[in-house]
Amino acid sequence: MTRDLWPVGMPRTLDYPTTGLHTLLPSAARAHGARAALVDGELRLSFIELLDKALRFAQGLRERGIGRGGVVALVQPNNLWFAVSYHGALLAGATVSPINPTQPPEALDAALDEIGATALVTHPACLPSLTEAARAERLVVLVPPTATAPAPPPKPGPATANAASTAAASGVVPLADLLAAEPAPATVRTPDDLAHLSFTGGTTGRSKAVRVRDRHVWANVLQSLCARAAVLPEYDADGMVTLRQVPGAVTPWTSEIGAELAVNVVPVFHAMGLISASIGVLGGTTVVAHGRFEPQAFLAAMVRNGATGLTGSPALHHALLAAIDAGSYDLRAVRLVNSGAAPLDSPTIARLAAAFPNAAVAEGYGMTEATMALTMVTPDRDHLGEPGSVGVPLFDTELEIRSPADPAKALPVGETGVVFARGPQIVDGYLNRPELTAEQWADGWLNTGDVGRLDEDGQLFLSGRAKDMLIYKGYNVYPTQLEEVLAAHPAVAQVAVIGAPHPDAGEVPAAYVVLRPGTGVEVSAEELTAFVAERVAPYQRVRELYFLPGLPVSAAGKVLKTELRALRARRGRVE
Numbered sequence: 001m002t003r004d005l006w007p008v009g010m011p012r013t014l015d016y017p018t019t020g021l022h023t024l025l026p027s028a029a030r031a032h033g034a035r036a037a038l039v040d041g042e043l044r045l046s047f048i049e050l051l052d053k054a055l056r057f058a059q060g061l062r063e064r065g066i067g068r069g070g071v072v073a074l075v076q077p078n079n080l081w082f083a084v085s086y087h088g089a090l091l092a093g094a095t096v097s098p099i100n101p102t103q104p105p106e107a108l109d110a111a112l113d114e115i116g117a118t119a120l121v122t123h124p125a126c127l128p129s130l131t132e133a134a135r136a137e138r139l140v141v142l143v144p145p146t147a148t149a150p151a152p153p154p155k156p157g158p159a160t161a162n163a164a165s166t167a168a169a170s171g172v173v174p175l176a177d178l179l180a181a182e183p184a185p186a187t188v189r190t191p192d193d194l195a196h197l198s199f200t201g202g203t204t205g206r207s208k209a210v211r212v213r214d215r216h217v218w219a220n221v222l223q224s225l226c227a228r229a230a231v232l233p234e235y236d237a238d239g240m241v242t243l244r245q246v247p248g249a250v251t252p253w254t255s256e257i258g259a260e261l262a263v264n265v266v267p268v269f270h271a272m273g274l275i276s277a278s279i280g281v282l283g284g285t286t287v288v289a290h291g292r293f294e295p296q297a298f299l300a301a302m303v304r305n306g307a308t309g310l311t312g313s314p315a316l317h318h319a320l321l322a323a324i325d326a327g328s329y330d331l332r333a334v335r336l337v338n339s340g341a342a343p344l345d346s347p348t349i350a351r352l353a354a355a356f357p358n359a360a361v362a363e364g365y366g367m368t369e370a371t372m373a374l375t376m377v378t379p380d381r382d383h384l385g386e387p388g389s390v391g392v393p394l395f396d397t398e399l400e401i402r403s404p405a406d407p408a409k410a411l412p413v414g415e416t417g418v419v420f421a422r423g424p425q426i427v428d429g430y431l432n433r434p435e436l437t438a439e440q441w442a443d444g445w446l447n448t449g450d451v452g453r454l455d456e457d458g459q460l461f462l463s464g465r466a467k468d469m470l471i472y473k474g475y476n477v478y479p480t481q482l483e484e485v486l487a488a489h490p491a492v493a494q495v496a497v498i499g500a501p502h503p504d505a506g507e508v509p510a511a512y513v514v515l516r517p518g519t520g521v522e523v524s525a526e527e528l529t530a531f532v533a534e535r536v537a538p539y540q541r542v543r544e545l546y547f548l549p550g551l552p553v554s555a556a557g558k559v560l561k562t563e564l565r566a567l568r569a570r571r572g573r574v575e
Contacts, residue, residue, distance in 0.1 A: 002456045002457050003457045004457075005378060005391075005392050005457050005458065005459065006378070006392065007227060007230065007249050007378050008248065008249055008251075009230070009246050009247075009248030009249035010226070010227070010230065010232075010246060010249045011232070011395075012395060012396075013395055013396050014219075014222055014223065014226060014232070014233065014395045014396060015232075015233060015235070016191075016215065016218055016219055016222065016233075016424060017191065017215075017218050017233075017235060017239055017241065018191065018235075018239065019188075019189070019190070019191070019238075019239030020188070020189025020190050020191055020193050020195075020214040021090050021189055021193075021195055021214045021217055021218065022090065022091055022093075022186040022187060022188055022189045023238065023239040023240050023241065024087075024090075024218075024221070024241070024278065024281065024282060025047075025050065025051050025054060025087045025090075025091070025281060026051060026186070026240065027240045027241040027242070027282065028047050028051075028281045028282050028284065029047045029048050029050070029051040030240065031047075031242065031243070031257075031258065031284060032046075032047040032258050032284040033046065033047060033048055034046045034047075034048060035047055035258060035284060035286065036286045037049075037050045037083075037281065037286065037287070038050060038080045038083055038286075038287055038289065039080075039286065039287070039288045039289065039305075040079055040080035040146045040147055040148045040288075040289040041146055041147020041148065042147065043080050043146055043147070045080065045083075045084075047281075047284070050083065050084065050087070050281075051087075052183055053084045053088070053179055054083075054084055054087035054088040054091055055088070055091055055183035055184065055185075055186065056088070056178065056179045056180070056181050056182070056183050057084055057085060057087075057088025057089075057091075057092075057175075057178050057179060057181075058088045058089070058090075058091035058092035058184070058186060058187070059092075059178075059181040059182065059183060059184045060088075060177065060178025060179065060180070060181040061088065061089065061092040061094065061119065061139075061178065062092050062093075062184075062187075063181060064119075064139050064173075064178075065139075066089075066092060066094055066118055066119045066139055067092045067093045067094060067187060068092075068093035068094070068187060068193075069093075069094075070092070070093075070094040070095065070118040070119060071094065071095045071096075071097055071115050071116050071117050071118050071119070071197065072085070072089035072092075072094045072095070072096050072097070072117070072118070072119045072120075072121060073097045073098075073099050073111075073112055073115065073117040073119070073120045073121070074086060074089075074096060074097065074098045074099065074121050074122075074269065075099050075101045075108065075120060075121070075122045075123075075126050075130070076101055076121065076122060076123045076126065076143060076149070076269075077101055077123060077125065077126075077148075077149040077291075078148060078149065078264065078265070078267065078268055078273075078289055078290070078291070079123065079143065079146045079148045079149035079289060080146055080148070080289055081123075081143035081144070081146065081175060082143075082268055083268075083277065083281075084175075084179075085121040085141070085143065085175075086098070086268075086274075086277075087281075088178075089119075089121075090189070090195065091186040091187065092186075092187055093186075093187030093188075093189060093193075094118075094119070095193075095194045095195065095196065095197060096195065096196055096197075097111075097115045097117065097196065097197040097198070097199075097209070098196075098198065098199075098268065098269035098270075098274055099111050099112070099199065099269060100199070100207075100267070100269050100270075100555055101122075101123070101125075101126045101129070101269070102555060103129070104129065105129050105130070105131050105134070108129055108130065108131075108134055109131055109133055109134050111199065111207075111209075112134055112138075114209055114431065114432070115197045115209055115431065117138060118138060118139065119138060119139040119140075119141065120134070120135070120138050120139070120140045120141070121140075121141045121143060121175075122140065122141070122142060122143070123142070123143050123145070123149055124142065124144075124145055124151045124152060125145075125149065125150075125151065125152045127142070127172075128152075135171070135172070139173065140171065140172045140173065141172070141173050141174075141175055141178060142172045142173065142174055142175060143175045144174075144175060144176075146289070147291070148289040148290060148291040149291060150291075189214055190214065191213065191214050191215035191218070192213055192214070192215065193213060193214045194211060194212070194213055194214075195212050195213055195214045195216070195217050196210075196212035196217065196274070197209045197210070197211065197212070197431055198210045198212050198271055198274065198368050199269075199368070200367075200368045200369070201270065201341075201368070201554050201556050201558050208430045208431075208433060208436070209430065209431040209432075210368050210369055210427050210429075210430060210431070211427055211428045211429060211430070211431055212368075212371055212427050213427070213428065215424065216371045216424070216425050216426070216427050217275065217278065217371060219371070219396075219423070219424035219425045220275055220370070220371040220372050220373055220394075220425040221275060221278045221279050221282055222282075222395075223373065223376075223394040223395045223396070223397070223424075223425060224275070224279050224372070224373050224376070224394070225243070225255075225279050225282055225283050226243075226395065227376045227378075227394065227395070228254070228255040228279075228283075228336070228376075229243070229245075229254060229255040229256065229257050229283060230245060230246045230249035230250045230251075230254045231243040231244060231245055231246065231257060232244050232246060241282065243257055243282070243283075245257070251378075252335070253335050253336055253359070253360040255283065255285075255308075255309065255335075255336060257283055257284055258283070258284035259284070259308075260280075260283065260284070260285040260286070260308045260309055261285065261286045261287075261288065261305055261306055261307050261308050261309075262280065262285055262286070262287050262288070262307055262308070262309050262310070262311065263287075263288045263290050263298065263301045263302050263305055263307050263310075264276075264277075264287050264288065264289060264290060264311075265290045265291075265293045265298060265312070265316070266311055266312060266313075266316075266556075266557075267555045267556060269555070270555065270556040271366070271367070271368040271371065271372045271556075272311070272313075272340050272341060272366075272372055272556060273556075274372075275371060275372035275373070276311055276372070285309075288301065288305050288307075293316070293319070295319045295320050295322065295323035296323050296327060298320070299320060299323055299324065299327070299329045299331075300329070302329070302331065302334070303329055303330055303331065306333050307333060307334060308333055308334060308335055308336075309334060309335065309336045309337070309338070310334055310336070310337045310338065310356070310359075311338040311339075311340070312338075312339060312340075312557065313339065313340065313341035313342060313553075313556065313557020313558065314339060314341065314342050314343070314344050314348065314494075314557065315341075315342075315494075315551070315553045315557040315559070316557055317337075317339060317344065317348060317352060318348065318493055318494050320355075321348070321351050321352065321355060322493065322516070322517065324355045325518065326518065331355060331356050331357075331359075332357060332358050333358075334356045334358065334359045335358055335359050335360070336359055336360055336362065337352055337356050337359045337360070337361045337362070338362055338363075338364060339352075339361070339362070339363050339364070340363070340364045340365070340366065340373075341556050341557045341558045342557070342558050342559060343363065343388070343390070343462050343464075343480055343483075344363055345483060345484045345487035345488070345495075346388060346484060346487070346488070347487050347488050348487065349361050349363075360377075362376075362377035362378075362391070363377060363389070363390045363391065364376060364377065364390060364391060365390035365391065365450075365460060365462065367448060368427075369426070369427055369440070369446055369448070370421060370423070370425050370426055370427070370446065370448075371425040371426075371427060372425075373394060373425070374393065374394060374397060374399070374421050374423070374425070374448075375390050375391040375392060375393055375394060375397075375399075375460055376391045376392065376393075376394050377389070377390070377391035377392075378391075378392075388461050388462075388484065389455075389459040389460065389461055390459075390460050390461070390462055391459065391460065392457070392458045392459055392460070393421075393423070393458070393460075394423065394425075396423050396424055397421065397422070397423035397424075397425070398421070398422045398423060399419060399420070399421055399454060399460060400419075400420045400421075400422075400445070401415060401416070401417040401418070401419060401420075401452065401453055401454055402417050402418050402420050403417050403418075404417055404418050404451075404466065407420075407447065413453075413454055413455065413456055414453060414454075414455065414456075415453060416451060416452065416453045416463055416476075416478070417451065417452075417453070418447060418448070418449070418450070418451060418466055419448045419450045419451070419452045419460070419462075420445045420446065420447055420448065421445065421446045421448055422444050422445045422446070426441075426444070426446045428441075429441055449465055449466050449467065450462055450464070450465055450466065451463040451464055451465065451466050451468075451469055451478060462480060463478035463480050463481060464478050464479045464480040468498070468499070468561060469499075470498075470499025470506075470507040470508075470509065471499075471506050471507055472505050472506060472507055472508060472509065472539050472540075473505050473506065473539060474506075475539040475540075477499075477507075477509055477539065477540050479496070479497035479498065479499075479509070480497075481536070481540065482497045482509055482511065482532060482536065482540060482542060483495050483496065483497050483511075485531075485532050485535050485536060486511060486513065486528065486531070486532060486542070489523070489528060489531055490516070490519060490521050491515055491516055491519055491521040491522070491523040491528075492513055492514070492515065492516060492528070493514045493515060493516035493517075494513070494514040494550075494551050495511055495512065495513050495514070496511070496512050496551050496559045496561060496564060497509050497510065497511045497512075497542070498510050498512070498561050498564050498565055498568065500543075500544055500568050502543075505543075508543035508544060509540070509541070509542045509543055509544070510542070510543065510544035510545070510546070510568060511528070511529075511532075511542045511544070511545045511546070512545075512546050512547075512548050512551060512564055512567075513528065513545060513546070513547055513548070514547075514548055514549065514550055514551060515547065525545040525546070525547070528542075528545055529541070529542050529543075529545050551564075552564065
């Protein structure tokens, strides 16, 4: 018997804007006015103030020749000025490209060249990583330090010029100079304008720049927000958006427009952080910026500010749970805990539900090539679906499971194969990579590269990346299934499984385990491999198991299995 897991009272399709993103922030400012949009230490901007500063920044860009056709790279840590420069660049008519600021200089140079950046907005802490080549023939704007993103400490030795004077000497323009411009109307954008050049996470290789248009951002923002908040969009003649509540769709865990607060540590240069920020803006969420992630301080900030929601990766959730186990935090105000970037195992979901007693714990699934999100879990604890599910497709989104051997062949319900997706949030392809684009996009469908299955209720269950699947003596083995089993052991905090080359079997499952501190449970590698063997088929057994103090993760919180494979290759098998 099938169940309808779609949000009660909501349609299955949405009306999308016929304008570009120049109406998003003005719509939010009209709806939410003096409500705090961003908080960064003592700095606070209301939605009206955010719009004013973004319009000033936009005019400052245009006065310096940066507008339609320009590409503005944002090389900054999370801070309040990131939002001003992001929205300002869009209001100027430019394309925005958020870039991971923690990369080495050579990688930053390559990224800036790849996207053809005409302007660069950066932070004092990032200046040392920007070479002369990175600054050459580009407008370079320097945002000031904030509580979330302070200035770097002075280097020991003889006194040197501070970042501001060094910047001035090298032709870098202070943000204040652009904000001194008189605000002017936004440049009118179209749905087909290029909004973002967003870099993929690079967990399976080199990061790629993805072409994300205004219509893709609008679609994904509305798909996600309408599902979370039980609202539908209405548009006036100028394309301004008003969100109308659908009363019959409201649950105790539904997000409330203009009333939510989030403490954010998710990197905004990554798709999940960037699109979540726009969802928050349109939904009137107050976002409290948080700097370097330290679990106890982050939880204290959630309690102090009365956070109502939490979004993060499994790595973040594991760290928070360890801190919660060791401390006392009143987290009853939180009503929705979202997880993305990688699958959560069932034991972790159960622990999150216990730690956040009034919250629905929901996983989502998406990728940069889909702007951000492809699926949703209804914000209703009574309809969260099965453990391991990442939900059902979003509004106007289709998923198909296809044969790995024949990508044109759709598989029946319940069979495992490669996940293909189609919808208004699916982007156009990669920048300057026509062959790779042709490999992954065909007839409007995106080959996600992920392996999974659909059940009779339309829920998607992921087995891992197609590239992560290993073949043991001709049998397909999916690491996610083994990770789920190992995570159920009380001594295990985190786990990742890879395929290790083997001369006879082809590949064998190799597990890397992080033990949970303070449990009083001692366990050996042999005991854990036996624990798995009792619960899986013989060909699925873990053949190698190693302990690590922590798993390598990307800035977006995804486990870097490429690094684990490199570690395994360097060490060889450890007996």
